Amino acid sequence: MLLPAVLILGGLFVGGIGFALVQSLGDFPPAGEHQFTLAHYRSLLSDPEFRTSIGLTFLLATIATAISAAAGLALALTFRNLDRGSRALSVLLQTPIAVPHLAMAVLLVYLIGQSGWLARLAYFAGLIAVPADFPALINDRYGLGIVIAYVLKETPFIALVTLAMLRRTDGEYELAAATLGASAWQRFRYVTLPMVAPSAVSASLLVFAFIFGAFEVPYLLGRPYPAMLGVVAQKRFLSTDLTDRPDAIAAAVLMTIVSALLVFAYLHLGRKVVGERPTLF
Amino acid sequence: MKLARFFAVLFTAGLALLPILLLTVYSFAQSWFWPSLVPGRWSARSWAYVLSDDSGVFAAAGSSLAIAAAVSMLAVVVALPAARAVAWYDFPGKRLLLFLLLLPVLAPPLAAAMGVHSVFLRTRLVETIPGVILVHLIPAVPYAILMLSGSFSRLDPDLEAQARTLGASRFAVTRFVTLPAIAPGLAVAAAFAFLISWSQYQLTILIGGVRVLTLPVVLVSFQRGGNEAITAALSLVFLIPTLAVFVAVSRYLRYET
Numbered sequence: 001m002l003l004p005a006v007l008i009l010g011g012l013f014v015g016g017i018g019f020a021l022v023q024s025l026g027d028f029p030p031a032g033e034h035q036f037t038l039a040h041y042r043s044l045l046s047d048p049e050f051r052t053s054i055g056l057t058f059l060l061a062t063i064a065t066a067i068s069a070a071a072g073l074a075l076a077l078t079f080r081n082l083d084r085g086s087r088a089l090s091v092l093l094q095t096p097i098a099v100p101h102l103a104m105a106v107l108l109v110y111l112i113g114q115s116g117w118l119a120r121l122a123y124f125a126g127l128i129a130v131p132a133d134f135p136a137l138i139n140d141r142y143g144l145g146i147v148i149a150y151v152l153k154e155t156p157f158i159a160l161v162t163l164a165m166l167r168r169t170d171g172e173y174e175l176a177a178a179t180l181g182a183s184a185w186q187r188f189r190y191v192t193l194p195m196v197a198p199s200a201v202s203a204s205l206l207v208f209a210f211i212f213g214a215f216e217v218p219y220l221l222g223r224p225y226p227a228m229l230g231v232v233a234q235k236r237f238l239s240t241d242l243t244d245r246p247d248a249i250a251a252a253v254l255m256t257i258v259s260a261l262l263v264f265a266y267l268h269l270g271r272k273v274v275g276e277r278p279t280l281f
Numbered sequence: 282m283k284l285a286r287f288f289a290v291l292f293t294a295g296l297a298l299l300p301i302l303l304l305t306v307y308s309f310a311q312s313w314f315w316p317s318l319v320p321g322r323w324s325a326r327s328w329a330y331v332l333s334d335d336s337g338v339f340a341a342a343g344s345s346l347a348i349a350a351a352v353s354m355l356a357v358v359v360a361l362p363a364a365r366a367v368a369w370y371d372f373p374g375k376r377l378l379l380f381l382l383l384l385p386v387l388a389p390p391l392a393a394a395m396g397v398h399s400v401f402l403r404t405r406l407v408e409t410i411p412g413v414i415l416v417h418l419i420p421a422v423p424y425a426i427l428m429l430s431g432s433f434s435r436l437d438p439d440l441e442a443q444a445r446t447l448g449a450s451r452f453a454v455t456r457f458v459t460l461p462a463i464a465p466g467l468a469v470a471a472a473f474a475f476l477i478s479w480s481q482y483q484l485t486i487l488i489g490g491v492r493v494l495t496l497p498v499v500l501v502s503f504q505r506g507g508n509e510a511i512t513a514a515l516s517l518v519f520l521i522p523t524l525a526v527f528v529a530v531s532r533y534l535r536y537e538t
Contacts, residue, residue, distance in 0.1 A: 001362035001364060001365055001366040002362070002363050002366050002378075003362075003428060004358075004359040004362065004363070005359050005360065005362070005363035005422060006363075008359055008418055008422050009381060009382075009385075009419075009422060009423065012393065012415060012416070012418060012419050013381065013384075013385050013390060013393045013419050013423075014381065014393075015393075015397070015400075016390070016393030016394060016395070016396035016397040016400075016419070017392050017393045017396055018393070018396065019397065019399055019400060020392040020393065020395050020396030021392075021396070022396075023395075023396065023399065029339030055330055056366055056510070070528040073436075075289060075471070079289060079525055083512065089290070090531070091297075091528060091531055092294055092297040092298075092526070093297075093528075094531050094534070095297035095298075095524065096297065097526070097527075098523060098524050098527035098528070098531075099300060099520065099523070100476075100479075100480035100497075100520070100523055101480075101518075101522045102480060102482055102497050102500065102501070103300070103516055103519060103523070104300075106500065106512060106516045107300050107303065107304060108517065110302060110303055110304070110307055110509070110513065111299075115315050117303060117318070119316075120316045120317065120318050121318070123315075123316040124316065130315075131315060141364075147411070157536075160536040161536045161537070163536070164535065164536040164537050199537075205388060209387045210387060210388070210402070212388070213387075213388045213389040213391065213420070214389075215389060215391075215482070215483040216320075216482050216483065216501075219501075220501070220504065230389065230391065230483070231390060234391075234483065234486075234487070237395055238415065238486075238487075244316070247397065249392065249395045249396070252391040252392035252395050253392050254389070255388070255391060255392065256384075256388065256392040256393075259388030260380075260384060260385060260388075260389060262387070262388075263383045263384050263387055264380065266383065267376070267379065267380060267383070267385075267496060272537055273379050273382075273383060273427060274348060274367065274368065274427050274428075274430035274431040274434060275427070275430075275431035275535050275536060275537060277428070277431075277534070277537075278385060278473065278527075278534050278536075279420075279424055279428075279473055279476075279535065
């Protein structure tokens with residue numbers, strides 16, 4: 001029963017990674033390489049562009065995940081008692097999840113660019129006079145556009161995951177705590193939060209892994225330098241200089257190792273693996 | 282508290298509806314100077330261009346549709362038996378298999394695609410539609426397996442045996458017992474395998490190069506070219522089918538982790 005899947009997965013995924021590993025370790029005839037070497041990994045790890053990129057990727061993924069987790073949790077708590085079965089509301093909350101990252105990136109250029117729609121609103125609100133007064137959020141130095149894109153996409157995801165957990169109870173635990181004299185903060189801190197934390201943490205892990213491997217969003221909303229890892233790897237792979245290619249493959253292998261560790265952590269948390277969960281695409 | 286809720290609903294509605302509205306306005310804008318909030322002149326020119334043969338959008342949409350449909354079908358066919366096995370049986374290496382299923386879904390399979398590239402070069406699959414379909418299967422198949430196992434795990438395997446005992450044929454069991462039980466999961470798996478392929482840019486570029494022009498590829502090139510109205514129109518052509526497919530299956534989605 002597993003045979004067709006194992007053939008596809010084994011051949012394309014495991015086989016692909018195997019080939020990538022071999023090529024990154026020095027078996028790359030197109031560039032005249034036939035010998036085992038760690039040179040590509042060494043040169044990558046001493047390459048300033050790549051080192052900056054590692055730092056930037058971890059930083060942006062961490063910030064975007066943290067904001068999404070906090071905002072998602074807040075959104076879930078707000079929606080908790082609201083129209084429990086409302087289909088319209090749940091569709092609305094799901095829409096940003098349905099918007100592909102590519103479309104989100106294109107949209108943000110129109111929305112938060114310096115002559116974008118929000119900048120125009122800011123003009124009429126008397127906050128700015130010319131487009132240059134609006135903070136640079138697209139292709140900016142700090143990768144703010146990238147963070148905003150992911151926060152908009154992943155906040156509803158974390159909110160829905162947390163909401164699914166919250167709706168397993170009718171708030172009877174909070175009620176019990178309130179009867180015992182717990183303040184609103186104490187009810188949140190000692191009752192609600194421990195209840196949703198496992199879901200929120202594992203969802204955040206998924207989100208982090210996804211942002212870590214990002215391509216489309218940083219490609220459209222980030223700077224060419226410093227860029228996130230996915231962008232750097234892709235750029236070097238498609239470079240006309242074939243000797244760049246093993247470096248690019250080595251970078252992709254390192255990214256896979258990080259993702260593998262994150263997936264391992266997710267499984268280790270003992271979270272649900274199967275089920276009709278939407279993917280982050 | 283009422284006010285907070287009102288803003289939460291407003292925020293969510295805005296988040297959901299603003300994209301479509303803004304893209305629609307941009308797609309009909311002919312001249313739109315700072316700082317007007319609406320275009321000075323409206324025109325359907327960019328739509329006329331996008332829908333004309335010159336833009337190549339029809340061809341790109343056709344390729345995207347064909348590739349995504351093939352990926353969706355293949356992924357489901359391959360995933361069905363595997364999902365049964367994952368849901369119902371314990372076998373050696375199951376944990377490793379789950380790990381390998383989760384990895385390409387969560388992390389873009391960049392390394393695998395790069396490794397596959399060298400093999401596809403030799404087998405002349407690079408820059409072809411079959412090559413792109415194969416590489417899209419890397420995330421789509423594991424995703425479909427994980428989704429379908431969810432459905433199978435909620436179906437009691439004994440039900441099939443009971444139906445057989447009562448004299449139902451193999452076909453009848455599949456048609457009247459198994460299929461109705463897993464139908465929602467099947468719909469979700471097919472829909473998302475379709476969407477994974479439909480919205481794929483990086484893997485398409487890696488394997489398809491400049492030969493396989495899908496909608497995302499054309500969209501990015503227009504975006505980089507800087508024509509706002511055409512990019513906005515094209516984004517809608519790309520986005521609206523995505524939303525439609527998503528809404529169609531959204532009632533079956535579960536958000537438990």
